[in-house]
Amino acid sequence: MHSWIDGQPATAVNLQNRGLAYGDGLFETIAVRGGRPSLLSRHLERLALGCERLAIDIDLALVRDELLRYASQLGEGVAKLIVTRGDSQRGYAPAPGALARRILQGGPRPAYPAGNAEQGIGLFDCQTRLAQQPLLAGLKHLNRLEQVMARAEWQDSACAEGLMRDVQGHLIEGVYSNLFLVRDGVLLTADLSRCGVAGVMRAALLDEAPALGIEVRTGDLVQADLEAADEVFVCNSVYGIWPVRTFAALNLDWPAGPLTRKLQAVARTLLDT
Amino acid sequence: MHSWIDGQPATAVNLQNRGLAYGDGLFETIAVRGGRPSLLSRHLERLALGCERLAIDIDLALVRDELLRYASQLGEGVAKLIVTRGDSQRGYAPAPGALARRILQGGPRPAYPAGNAEQGIGLFDCQTRLAQQPLLAGLKHLNRLEQVMARAEWQDSACAEGLMRDVQGHLIEGVYSNLFLVRDGVLLTADLSRCGVAGVMRAALLDEAPALGIEVRTGDLVQADLEAADEVFVCNSVYGIWPVRTFAALNLDWPAGPLTRKLQAVARTLLDT
Numbered sequence A, B: 001m002h003s004w005i006d007g008q009p010a011t012a013v014n015l016q017n018r019g020l021a022y023g024d025g026l027f028e029t030i031a032v033r034g035g036r037p038s039l040l041s042r043h044l045e046r047l048a049l050g051c052e053r054l055a056i057d058i059d060l061a062l063v064r065d066e067l068l069r070y071a072s073q074l075g076e077g078v079a080k081l082i083v084t085r086g087d088s089q090r091g092y093a094p095a096p097g098a099l100a101r102r103i104l105q106g107g108p109r110p111a112y113p114a115g116n117a118e119q120g121i122g123l124f125d126c127q128t129r130l131a132q133q134p135l136l137a138g139l140k141h142l143n144r145l146e147q148v149m150a151r152a153e154w155q156d157s158a159c160a161e162g163l164m165r166d167v168q169g170h171l172i173e174g175v176y177s178n179l180f181l182v183r184d185g186v187l188l189t190a191d192l193s194r195c196g197v198a199g200v201m202r203a204a205l206l207d208e209a210p211a212l213g214i215e216v217r218t219g220d221l222v223q224a225d226l227e228a229a230d231e232v233f234v235c236n237s238v239y240g241i242w243p244v245r246t247f248a249a250l251n252l253d254w255p256a257g258p259l260t261r262k263l264q265a266v267a268r269t270l271l272d273t
Helices: A018-022 A040-054 A060-074 A114-118 A145-151 A200-212 A223-228 A258-272 B018-022 B040-054 B060-074 B114-118 B145-151 B200-212 B223-228 B258-272
Strands: A003-005 A008-010 A012-014 A025-033 A077-084 A101-107 A121-125 A159-165 A171-174 A178-183 A186-190 A216-219 A231-236 A240-247 B003-005 B008-010 B012-014 B025-033 B077-084 B101-107 B121-125 B159-165 B171-174 B178-183 B186-190 B216-219 B231-236 B240-247
Touching: A018 A077, A018 B018, A018 B077, A018 B145, A025 A040, A025 A060, A025 A258, A040 A060, A040 A077, A040 A200, A040 B145, A060 A077, A060 A101, A077 B018, A114 A240, A121 A231, A145 A159, A145 B018, A145 B040, A159 A240, A171 A186, A171 A223, A178 A200, A178 A223, A178 A258, A186 A200, A200 A216, A200 A231, A200 A258, A231 A258, A240 A258, B018 B077, B025 B040, B025 B060, B025 B258, B040 B060, B040 B077, B040 B200, B060 B077, B060 B101, B114 B240, B121 B231, B145 B159, B159 B240, B171 B186, B171 B223, B178 B200, B178 B223, B178 B258, B186 B200, B200 B216, B200 B231, B200 B258, B231 B258, B240 B258
Parallel strands: A121 A159, A121 A240, A186 A216, B121 B159, B121 B240, B186 B216
Antiparallel strands: A003 A008, A003 A101, A012 B012, A025 A077, A077 A101, A159 A171, A171 A178, A178 A186, A178 A231, A231 A240, B003 B008, B003 B101, B025 B077, B077 B101, B159 B171, B171 B178, B178 B186, B178 B231, B231 B240
C-alpha cells in the first residue's frame, strides 16, 4: 500500500527530516486486521508517552484519525507509523515551531512460519548488549543501532528471535519482542526502566494476567532465572506470542507450556478485537 | 547548495531508508574552504572505522571523489555527509545485497559570534547523561537522541556549548564538540571507549601536540579535574577551538590561556590547509 506523510501519499521524505539526521522520533508497528488497527489505544498511549519524554509536540487525535483511515484502506497487514520532530537545518537544536511529521507505511501480514506460534522457536544468544539510558528506556524511538547489530549476529533460521541482555548481563528482551518467563505459575518479565522497549503486547498481558489469576513480577532477570524457568515465551503486537523452546547457547529447552498457551489465546483475542 | 544522493541531485530520501527507520548509518560534518574539504583524510578514516564497526559496505574511494567534487562546487561552507545502510523493508535485518547510500548536504559557513573564538564561551551543565555503549563509542553514528535532549536543555545564548557527562558522572564531551582541559601544561581529554564521539579535530590535536612539546593524557575525567583545570577549551572540525571561560553551574571560570591560544592557531591552520 502507498505510504503517507502527514496524511498525503508520499514515497520520500525531505532530506532535512530529523528522523534521518538524528533518529529524532518514535515509531509504532501496528497489526491491522479487518481494516482496524489492533491495540490502537495502547499504541497511542505509548506514542504519547514517547512524545512527552522527547518533547515532540503532536496532535494525537489527528494521528488516531489517520491510523484509522490508513488501516481501513490497508485491510489486512501491518502499518508502521513513524513520528519525527519534523525538519530542521544542521544542528541538534530543533527549528523553532517545527511541526512533527507523521509517516505511515503499510505492508502485508508477515509470512512467519506457522510453526513459530504452534511448536515454538529457538532463541539466539546475542552478544550485543543494551546500554542503560533511563531517559530513553521503554520508548520505541528511532535510535535502534543496538537492535540492528544484534539482529546481524545470526543467520540460522532455527532461531526466530535473539535474547538481548543489558551491559550488566540482565535479561531484557528479544530483538523484536518482549521476553516472559514462567516459574511456579508466576509470570516474570524484565524491568524496563534502564533500557528496552516497553512493548504494547507486554503491557496488555501484564494488565490481563491478574484477572486470569496469574501472578506477575516485574524486576531484574538474570541467567539463573532463565535456567530455572518452566516456560519461556516472547511477544509482540504483530504476532502475539511465540513459545520459546530452545536456547542452544546454554543447552536449555522448555515445553510450550500451559500458561504460555493460555496467554497465547489471550494475545490472539487482543489482536483480533 | 543542492543536496546529492549517490552523486545525483536530490531533495528527498526514500521512505525505506534505514537511516530514517533506525538511525542505521553514520555522518561527517566537514568544513569546506576554498573549494576543498578540510581534514578530509581524517574524516574518511573515521567514516571507514564506523563502517567497519557497523558492517556497512561502502566504496570509500567513491565517497572521497564525491566529497571533492561537492566541495569544489560549494566553495565555502560546511558539507554534511550521511552514509546509511541503504533501503530495506520492515525489520532490523538488512536486505541482502542492499547498497549503502551516500547523502551530501551543503550550507554556508555557520555565523558563529566572533567572540566565541576570541573571548571564549560559557559552558552549560547538561543533565542528560550519556549511556555507556562500547560497541558504538567514538563513532559519529545517526543515533543522536542524547545530543538532541541535551541541546534542548538550554536557551541562554551566553552558553555556546553544553558539557555532557556519562551515566557514571565522567566528563565526556560537549554536545557538538570534544572537551580538553589543561593542567600544569598537560593536555587532558576524555577516554572515549565507552561513549562519546571521537572528533576529527580532537584526533588531529592529539597527534599534533607531542611535536609542540605538549604532553597529552587521555583518561577518565571527573568534576575535580574541571575544578583544578588551568584552561578549558572545546573543539570541532567546523570552528576549530573555542576557549571555555565560564561554567556557571559550579561558579568556575578560566582565562583563555596560552596553551589554548597556541592550539587554536594550530586548529586554524589544520582547517585552512
